[in-house]
Amino acid sequence: MLTIAIASLSGGQGKTTASLMLGRLLSRQGYPTLLIDADPQHNLTTYLDLELQTNQPTLLEFLKKSVSAENSIYPSEGNENLFLIPADDQLDTIQDYLSNSGVGATLLKRRLEPIANTFKVCIIDAPPQRSQICLTVLGAADSLIIPAEASVKGYGSLVRTLDLLRTLQDIGATDAQVMGVLPFRDRWIGNTQTHESRAAVDGMRDEVGEALILPSIRESERYKQAINRRSTLSDLGYPELEYPFAVLIDKISKLAKAKKKKTKS
Template identity: 25%
Template sequence: MIRIAIANQKGGVGKTTTAINIGTALAASGWRVLLIDFDPQGNCSTGLGIHQNERGASSYEVLRGDSTLVDAAIPTKVPRLDLVPATVDLSGAEIELIDFEHRTHRLDAAINAAPPGRWDVCLIDCPPSLGLLTINALVAARLLLVPLQCEFFALEGLSQLLTTFERIRSRFNPGLSILGVALTMYDKRNRLSEQVAQDVRACLGDVVFETVIPRNVRLSEAPSHGLPALIYDHRCSGSEAYIALARELIGRLPAPAKAA
């Protein structure tokens, strides 16, 4: 199973929107997808229409070892897309994990214990921080996808994330690599968006995906309806961009991808 952490310690950059819509696009392409909501806010769960009273075992129980991924995973409205939901209990996990053995490898162990072949790819929607939850996700992942907002402080935040990435790779997970950087919330009417995009490409080169995700009101509306934008309005510019991004992403995945 291919494991992709979607991370950026800065909030409001489109991590959850990216996780939901990339997961949907992969599932629509025939992949069996597991999406792990690893953010205590639970926005990924809400955005897929999973209400609080429908969340039984969650990523919190998985992290503690009280539930397996198979038991916690629930089907969504999207065929072939399963979700491990998050609850507010996850907010206390970082303090609780201090007393746990191998506290940085809890999620990795849970994914390792999943039956081989149950899912083709696992996406982990990380919280907007570089705390123990995100470290668990980066230790468990094999690939890192970074949504990056086209705004002034983007590069500063990216440098912090890349520093953490290098530390995780050197200390815990030498197999971790960067799948790509996805530019989000691009406003073609704003010169700053274009300048940030140029700066990021100049700095990182081919690591940056060609596809740019625009600012789009339909992307913002979709979560309130409990639907991915690709289902809510598949013809809007945001959905079309995520479909294109998914094609690029699939092209970068290791081969043989679906047998991994």
């Protein structure tokens, strides 16, 4: 299983949008895909229309190992290859548990090991804060996708996220490498990119290099429509807006094959 964290250390950077769109497209292409909602705001769980009862297990119980992994995983309605470990408001209470466990940064990785052969891809929607939950998400990841708004705020979020990743790499808490930076809400007027968006994306390019800058998600209400209708952009008649995710799926396919080959050898 290839584990991908979608992380950015500010709110409103497109993490949940990217997680949901990518998960839906991967599942439709035949990849058994596990989504993990690791954000206490639990927007991913809400967007997948999962209404949890008070006694139903979530990521909180999965991390504490108070239930089996299978009991924490829920199928996504209408997507036979898409599954979810959900979150709710109680996820915030895991912070002290992770901090006091002594293995907080590697705990999620360990919990995922028993189900590693069940799924081809695992996508984790990380919280937008430098928290214990974020640390364990990055610790579990093989690769990192960083959505960043095409703005000054987005550029700052990218820099902070890279700084955290490098810190964890330096102490051996994660082996994750950046798969790509996904500019989000890239603003264009007609065929002209706005000055702010262009300056922000240029700054991102300076930080990570041209090869890691993915095609932008342009500012469009179509993404919100696809989420609200529980559909894909292609289903709505806008396949061109899925291009950034098509590029990502190609990268994911190659990484998944390389990991499988490495595991066999």
